[in-house]
Amino acid sequence: MTxxxxxxxxxxxxxxxxxxxxLLCQDIRREIIETVTENGGHLSSxxxxxxxxxxxxxxFDPSDDRIIFDVGHQAYAYKILTGRKNQFRTxxxxxxxxxxxxxxxxPYDHYCGGHSSVSISAALGYAKARDLCxxxxxxxxxxxxxxxxNGVSLEALNNVKETGSKxxxxxxxxxxxxxxxxxxxxxxxxxxxxxxxxxxMKAVIKQHCRNIPKGESIEKTLSRIxxxxxxxxxxxxxxxxxxxxxxxxxxxxxxxxxxxxFRLAQxxxxxxxxxxxxxxxxxLEEAEKDPEMYHGLPPRKKDACPEIPGIRWSRKSWSSxxxxxxxxxxxxxxxxxxxxxxxxxxxxxxxxxxxxxDRFFDxxxxxxxxxxxxxxxxMGGLRPVVFIYxxxxxxxxxxxxxxxxxxxxxxxxxVDRAGLVxxxxxxxxxxxxxxxxxxxxxxxxxxxxxxxxxxxxxxxALHRNGPCxxxxxxxxxxxxxxxxxxxxxxWGQPAVLHEGxxxxxxxxxxTVPLAFQARESALKAGLPLPAVVDLRFLKPxxxxxxxxxxxxxxxxxxxEEGSRRGGIGEQxxxxxxxxxxxxxxxxxxVPDVFVPHGSRxxxxxxxxxxxxxxxxLYRAAKKGTA
Numbered sequence: 001m002t003x004x005x006x007x008x009x010x011x012x013x014x015x016x017x018x019x020x021x022x023l024l025c026q027d028i029r030r031e032i033i034e035t036v037t038e039n040g041g042h043l044s045s046x047x048x049x050x051x052x053x054x055x056x057x058x059x060f061d062p063s064d065d066r067i068i069f070d071v072g073h074q075a076y077a078y079k080i081l082t083g084r085k086n087q088f089r090t091x092x093x094x095x096x097x098x099x100x101x102x103x104x105x106x107p108y109d110h111y112c113g114g115h116s117s118v119s120i121s122a123a124l125g126y127a128k129a130r131d132l133c134x135x136x137x138x139x140x141x142x143x144x145x146x147x148x149x150n151g152v153s154l155e156a157l158n159n160v161k162e163t164g165s166k167x168x169x170x171x172x173x174x175x176x177x178x179x180x181x182x183x184x185x186x187x188x189x190x191x192x193x194x195x196x197x198x199x200x201m202k203a204v205i206k207q208h209c210r211n212i213p214k215g216e217s218i219e220k221t222l223s224r225i226x227x228x229x230x231x232x233x234x235x236x237x238x239x240x241x242x243x244x245x246x247x248x249x250x251x252x253x254x255x256x257x258x259x260x261x262f263r264l265a266q267x268x269x270x271x272x273x274x275x276x277x278x279x280x281x282x283x284l285e286e287a288e289k290d291p292e293m294y295h296g297l298p299p300r301k302k303d304a305c306p307e308i309p310g311i312r313w314s315r316k317s318w319s320s321x322x323x324x325x326x327x328x329x330x331x332x333x334x335x336x337x338x339x340x341x342x343x344x345x346x347x348x349x350x351x352x353x354x355x356x357x358d359r360f361f362d363x364x365x366x367x368x369x370x371x372x373x374x375x376x377x378x379m380g381g382l383r384p385v386v387f388i389y390x391x392x393x394x395x396x397x398x399x400x401x402x403x404x405x406x407x408x409x410x411x412x413x414x415v416d417r418a419g420l421v422x423x424x425x426x427x428x429x430x431x432x433x434x435x436x437x438x439x440x441x442x443x444x445x446x447x448x449x450x451x452x453x454x455x456x457x458x459x460x461a462l463h464r465n466g467p468c469x470x471x472x473x474x475x476x477x478x479x480x481x482x483x484x485x486x487x488x489x490x491w492g493q494p495a496v497l498h499e500g501x502x503x504x505x506x507x508x509x510x511t512v513p514l515a516f517q518a519r520e521s522a523l524k525a526g527l528p529l530p531a532v533v534d535l536r537f538l539k540p541x542x543x544x545x546x547x548x549x550x551x552x553x554x555x556x557x558x559x560e561e562g563s564r565r566g567g568i569g570e571q572x573x574x575x576x577x578x579x580x581x582x583x584x585x586x587x588x589x590v591p592d593v594f595v596p597h598g599s600r601x602x603x604x605x606x607x608x609x610x611x612x613x614x615x616x617l618y619r620a621a622k623k624g625t626a
Contacts, residue, residue, distance in 0.1 A: 003027060010057035010081045021255055025050045029283040031088060032076050039092050040299035040423050041099050044281040044291040045144070046076035048174050048252075052142075052276060053077040055258030056170070059266065060138055062108040066126045069111075070119035070143035072100030073295075074172065082108035092299070092423035094598030100427055114427020115395065116365050117150030119143050120169060124156060127165035138168060138266060145173040146342065150365045160271045161243030168265050169244070169273040172252060174280040174291070239273050248275025253282065292345055299423060303601045305476055308516045310497075314451055314479040318472040322414050323348040325455045326385050329462060330356055336462070337361065337377060340387040341370045347387040347416055367392050371399035371411075378409040383462060386411060390418040390430025390471065397436060400467075405442045408466045412458065418447075418471035419510050419561035420590070420604065425597025430471075431590050435566030437469055438539045444468045444492075445539040447509030450478040453488065453536070460491055473510040473561065474600065481512050482534070492537045494545055500531030503555040503618050506546070506572060508535040511559035511609070518614035525615060530557075538568050543575060550576060555621045556585045557614060561604075564589035586617055 003020060004027035006012070016024065028050050036043045054077065060067060062082060069075045079097060080088050083106065090096025101109040111122045123141035130137060147153060148171065160167070239246040245268070250257055258276070265272055280295075281287025287294035305313045314321065330336040330352065337359045338352050344362050353360040363370050367388065374384040393400070393415055404411055418430040437445055444466065448454035454472065461468035482497035489495050497512070498519060507515040515532045522529055533549055535541070550556055556576065558569035569587030576582040590607050604610065 004031065004085075007081070007085070009083050009085075010062065013054060013058050013081070018255060021054060025054060025255075026283070028054075028077050028080055031080065031085075033284055035089055035091050036076075036297055038300050039089075040297050041076070041092055042073040042296050043284070044287045044294045045073035045174075047284055047287060048278040048280040048282045048291075049074040049142075049172060050077045050282070051253045051255050052170070052172060052258060052278060053081065055255050055262060056140065056142070057081055058255075058259055059262040060140060062110070065138040065140065066110045066123070067108075067140045067142065068119045068122050068126070069101050069113045070141065070147045071116045072098075072113045074142070074144065075101055075113065078108075079106075082106060092425070092597055094596065094602045096597075098425055098597055099423065100425070112427065114425075115392070116147040117143075117153040119147075120153055120156035120160075120167070123167045123169070124159060124163050124165065127167045128163055131165050139166075140168045140170060142170045142172060145171060146365055151368055157239070157242050157244065165271075166269060167271055169271075171248075171273055171275045173249065173275060173277050244271045244273050246273050246275065248273075250274070250276050252276035252278035295345075299599075303422070303475065303599055306513070306517065308513050309520055310516050311481050311513050312479045314477050316451070316477055317348070317475065318454075318477045319346065319348045319416055321451045321454060321477045322416070322458075322470075322472060323352060323387075325451075325458050326414070327352045327355065329458060330359065333383065333462070334359075335381065335383045336385060337382050338385050338387060339363065339370055339374050339377075341365060341367045341392065343387065343389065343392075343416075346389070347414070349387060367396040368399050371396045372403045374411050375399070375403040375407065375409055378404075378411050379407070384411050385414055387414045387416065389416050389428070390433045391421075391428045393430075393433055394436075400437070400443075401440055404467050405440045408442045410465055411467045412461050413467065413469040415469055415471040417474045419473040420595060420600050420607070421474050422600040422603065423597055426594035429595060430473075431561075431563045431595075433469070433471060434538055434560070434562045434568060438566075438568070438571075442466045443539060444537070446470045446537055447535070448472060449507075449509060449512040449534050449536070450481040452480060456488070471509065475510075478513065481516070482532075489536075492540050493542055494536055494549075495534045496531065496549070497534055498529070498532040500553075501528040502530075502553060503528065503557065503621075504531040504533060504549060504553040505557050505559060505614070506533050506535055506569075507559045508538060508568070510561045514559055514609060514611065514614070517611035521611040521615050522618070527615065527618065530618070535568065541568065541571060546572060547575065547579070547582065550582045550585070554583050555618060556583050557617060558585065558587045558589070559609070559614070560587070560589040561609065562589060563592075565592050584621070586621070588614065588617065 003024055029047055032046050056067060084097055087097050092099045098105055101113040103109050103112060119141040123139045127139045237246050250261055261274055265274055279288060280291035326338060338349060339361045340347050340349060341363055342365045344353060363373060374386050377384045415433055418433060421428045437443055446457045448457050457470050505515040505518060512534050519529055519532060558572050560567050560569055564587050567589050569589055573585040573587060576585040588608055595603050595606060
């Protein structure tokens with residue numbers, strides 16, 4: 001039995017010497033690398049945090065202490081050492097363990113960590129609850145330097161002094177979020193790790209803490225040392241000014257040093273930030289050299305694009321096709337600027353950033369600022385294109401309403417990963433943008449079915465005076481779906497892709513291929529072929545034309561890869577219900593649940609988004625049993 005196999009959970013770490021701990025860290029990295037290269041997942045961050053997590057679990061007890069990870073990108077070793085070693089090979093698979101901390105998965109996961117920058121706020125809440133309930137345990141927030149620049153983190157830091165509860169913030173600096181960190185705050189933190197005064201201060205603190213006189217508290221000793229040397233040794237430190245003691249920086253790969261510091265932190269009675277420096281991708285040469293590329297890997301086995309009559313698939317992802325389209329337009333229009341929030345790589349904007357460095361802006365993990373920044377640019381005469389994932393747009397809805405839509409500004413929102421996203425699961429699905437955004441005045445919402453439609457929508461949106469949201473899913477984009485762009489209707493109008501008999505399918509974006517599949521299944525089953533209408537525009541919704549289409553059929557079905565509650569299907573069903581001459585409308589979309597992680601194919605089947613389900617609904621309706 002190997003050392004890795006003999007470890008059941010974090011309690012088995014107590015009896016290991018330093019040499020065995022180092023070997024165990026190597027084994028954990030090997031397990032992470034082998035699993036992630038097969039299943040996909042977040043590799044670089046978790047490789048960089050192995051020693052940090054081992055040291056945390058040697059000092060703190062997660063059955064009592066609350067360890068809260070800011071995003072689960074760095075928490076794979078924690079999952080392995082908290083009872084999920086034997087399930088780790090199921091990471092991100094349907095029915096397997098999640099890629100993020102998930103409280104319903106394990107009692108050791110104390111907070112859901114899918115979006116960044118909330119761990120300090122959560123830790124403060126936990127700490128205040130502990131104090132008011134008269135309990136006695138430690139609360140630790142583990143946050144990366146990329147997450148610290150977000151407004152939520154800064155709001156929490158500002159509240160620490162007022163709250164008055166002790167928390168331990170472990171700032172894991174690797175100078176990366178997904179892409180390389182940007183901005184003044186990132187530079188401020190980075191300077192700590194290279195400033196010789198801090199290395200000297202670290203040695204002074206550690207030496208004095210080992211020689212604390214009997215009866216004297218560690219708090220008094222540290223206070224005396226720091227106040228006497230602070231102005232001599234330290235550069236400006238924002239944390240100290242916020243009432244948070246700062247220790248560091250320390251080597252996040254030095255197990256002994258980490259354990260010493262964490263034990264001292266347990267004895268300290270004030271809010272404390274422990275600054276550690278780690279190497280993203282440590283242990284895998286390729287990931288160390290290019291941590292951005294190895295931040296997240298796709299699964300080895302990918303969902304295949306089905307062969308569907310009338311659909312011709314490209315070799316481009318929707319992200320790449322969208323970035324290419326905007327880059328072409330920017331070559332002709334120098335007022336176009338592109339903005340993103342730490343998603344340059346995910347949104348495939350590397351080429352644009354190199355070609356137009358003065359017109360590309362990565363604001364870091366700061367979605368709220370992103371939209372207000374874009375609003376100011378638009379007011380100043382530019383034409384901003386904001387690249388943002390649907391799940392992260394949720395964080396900036398107030399800015400979308402107040403700053404963008406209320407002022408009716410000409411901003412294009414390129415909303416990526418709209419719909420089910422696969423292995424990242426419920427924290428990253430883009431299922432709510434249609435339901436939420438369709439209620440916002442002035443905002444036009446579009447969903448292209450193929451690349452040519454997407455390019456046309458971008459071109460048209462560029463010449464509009466108000467905001468336009470263009471949503472597109474994860475995965476490969478069809479080169480064409482149905483007839484060519486030259487035959488397509490104009491702004492705001494749906495497109496009839498197929499005529500039919502008895503029943504009609506309304507679809508948009510990613511569900512257009514599903515409608516084509518359902519038509520093919522009906523043909524094979526000897527059933528009447530449904531008409532297929534691509535809605536194209538979700539707002540404004542062309543009620544007049546949709547009503548006219550409905551009148552010719554006995555049954556209608558709306559297909560959408562988004563929340564069924566509050567979606568477009570509900571609007572069309574309501575339209576039909578208000579007119580007795582229109583047929584019954586059924587909606588096939590994502591139910592009112594958080595869809596589990598797994599492949600997109602499994603998620604679509606879970607939601608009933610299959611050709612078989614579409615045909616079965618028609619059969620049931622015809623029999624009067626649906």
